[in-house]
Amino acid sequence: MAVNLPLPIPENLTAVAGIELGHAEAGIRKADRKDLLVMKLAPTATVAGVFTKNRFCAAPVQLCKEHLAGLRPGAPIRALVVNTGNANAGTGESGLAKAKETCAALADLLGCAPTQILPFSTGVILEPLPVDRLVAGLPKAISNLKTDNWHNAALSIMTTDTQPKAASSKVTINGQTITLTGISKGAGMIKPNMATMLGFLATDAKVAQPVLDRLVKDVADRSFNCITIDGDTSTNDSFIVIATGTAAVEVNAIDTPEYKALFAAVQALAQALAQMIVRDGEGATKxxxxxxxxxxxxxxxxxxxxxxxxxxxxxxxxxxxxxxxxxxxxxxxxxxxxxxxxxxxxxxxxxxxxxxxxxxxxxxxxxxxxxxxxxxxxxxxxxxxxxxxxxxxxxxxxxxxxxxxxxxxxx
Missing domain, CATH: 3.10.20.340 (ArgJ beta chain, C-terminal domain)
Structure with missing residues (x-):
């Protein structure tokens, strides 16, 4: 039972224009549970992330870092894919090949390049990823892509969590309102840099790539890198911020009032999501x-x-x-x-x-x-x-x- 953590109300999770979410039951570890999530992004989106510092970082983490480092004009990140039940960590070259196969399969379905896909996994370490089940579940996840699917998205990334973790907020910048919605997962093997957690936070603001790269690092240091449950740093930890660029608000530099307002809003939501992880810590009562x-x-x-x-x-x-x-x-x-x-x-x-x-x-x-x-x-x-x-x-x-x-x- 989580400590003073109300269940998220699906209707209170606000859709963010420029991102669609779809889920499936792929049977990656257990049958009849949501364990696969696809997030499809508008071509106007910018994406930035921070990842675990564990030297045994998982294959999907390695691939995410590679794809983000190789971003180039005209080829933005177009989708994220997340599986639970299997971490695809400690799996060597075979694990990396399966992460690449996942990206290639989703890219083929969405009509983009594999390097425009970011893969994420969470679950048991040192076991082969059943990539055939994952790939077989992708069409189902794509078939129910919706902008207002955040609650199912939060359910789809859970492992030992006792409940989904999600929240939304709105902030006005220069007279224009932007929306922010995020989800996170994690309950054990939690320690900063990062923790055994996944966090995905989206806003419809338009944010330049260098600005978003700086924002995600600074926000992580004040939120997800300020939590600990048991002192263990996992292999798959990832925190991603997505700016879909569909709203009228633009943030093109760090030393601006617009950045200050956006940073405060992202930090507040990220801290809320991080604290939800601690409140749902494995066996936590306080x-x-x-x-x-x-x-x-x-x-x-x-x-x-x-x-x-x-x-x-x-x-x-x-x-x-x-x-x-x-x-x-x-x-x-x-x-x-x-x-x-x-x-x-x-x-x-x-x-x-x-x-x-x-x-x-x-x-x-x-x-x-x-x-x-x-x-x-x-x-x-x-x-x-x-x-x-x-x-x-x-x-x-x-x-x-x-x-x-x-x-x-x-x-």
């Missing part, structure tokens, strides 16, 4: 915000925040609502900030001042800590007392259910 303030730079704030969020001792204490908060201090101490003066450090749990100047706050009562830890949403705030930098990440607790899910994942 959504935890970790904010580290007064650091010398963002890097050291992030180090400390991730050290807290990755600690199994911290995460299991939160699952048990056990205010064993010395575990947080220990995680701060081994985060790798070697010159940290702990006598300047203050720790808060929501409104409760736990540690003062590096030691237990004389006014702290364990009952107050337990009161906060019983909540489903909790904020850990650390003040380092050494500068003005701030960083925030989002994580969850670690429960018995997490072990059960991952022990049975391939069953």
């Amino acid at each position: 959504f935890i915000t970790v904010t580290v303030e007064e650091g010398r730079n963002v890097e050291e704030c992030r180090k400390i925040a991730y050290s807290i969020a990755h600690s199994p001792l911290v995460k299991t204490a939160f699952f048990a609502s056990d205010p064993n908060l010395g575990r947080i201090l220990a995680a701060i101490g081994y985060a790798g900030v070697d010159d940290l003066d702990v006598t300047q450090l203050n720790l808060y749990l929501d409104d409760v001042w736990v540690a003062k100047n590096g030691g237990r706050n004389p006014d702290y009562q364990e009952a107050d800590g337990q009161r906060v830890m019983k909540q489903s949403e909790i904020t850990i705030r650390v003040r380092l007392g050494r500068g003005d930098a701030v960083s925030t990440i989002w994580t969850c607790d670690l429960s018995h259910e997490y072990v059960t899910i991952n022990a049975d994942y391939r069953s």
Whole structure:
């Protein structure tokens, strides 16, 4: 059960002109489940993405990076294809050949070049992709291409997710309204750079390719690269932003008011989609915000925040609502900030001042800590007392259910 995450309402997911979505049940791993998605793009669209930094990056990731790097005028990306149930990772040259076969099959159906297709896969690693089933499902997915198919699209990319993740927004720029809609998936094997997640966000704004390339990286650093569930970085992580170019709003440079407004809108939606992943973390019962303030730079704030969020001792204490908060201090101490003066450090749990100047706050009562830890949403705030930098990440607790899910994942 996701933590305070309402199910998306299909009617509230707004169509984005210039993108159509179609799905199919291809039986890639299990029968009778949506496991194949095609997104067809208008020829006016620009596309940019960021991907996992895992050295064992999957075949579709390798091909996506190659196709995006080789973009040329007159040959834009025309479609994305996503399969679940099989990651096509750790599959060597055979896996790469099957990713290429997928692109070629969809390109043939849509009348474009294979290099104009971006493939994505998610699921079990080290198993051959049943590309024959995938290719056989493409005509069905194409037959139900619709602009208002975002809810089915979100369902089609799920693996261990307990529910689909999707959201829409609108923003006015220079008197013109643009639409943004996005979907994401992920519940476990989640750690930044990227996580075992897929995220697709579309807007009808017209955005120049160099601008979109910059935007997707900066947005990822403030959204999908600010979440962690279990500290594992997957092989298939991808975050894609699509600007279909069908609206009147144009963004051609970074140092403009138009870019600032677009960036804020994309970042807000991406953060919402990223937080949905944490709220639906495998076995999660609590959504935890970790904010580290007064650091010398963002890097050291992030180090400390991730050290807290990755600690199994911290995460299991939160699952048990056990205010064993010395575990947080220990995680701060081994985060790798070697010159940290702990006598300047203050720790808060929501409104409760736990540690003062590096030691237990004389006014702290364990009952107050337990009161906060019983909540489903909790904020850990650390003040380092050494500068003005701030960083925030989002994580969850670690429960018995997490072990059960991952022990049975391939069953």
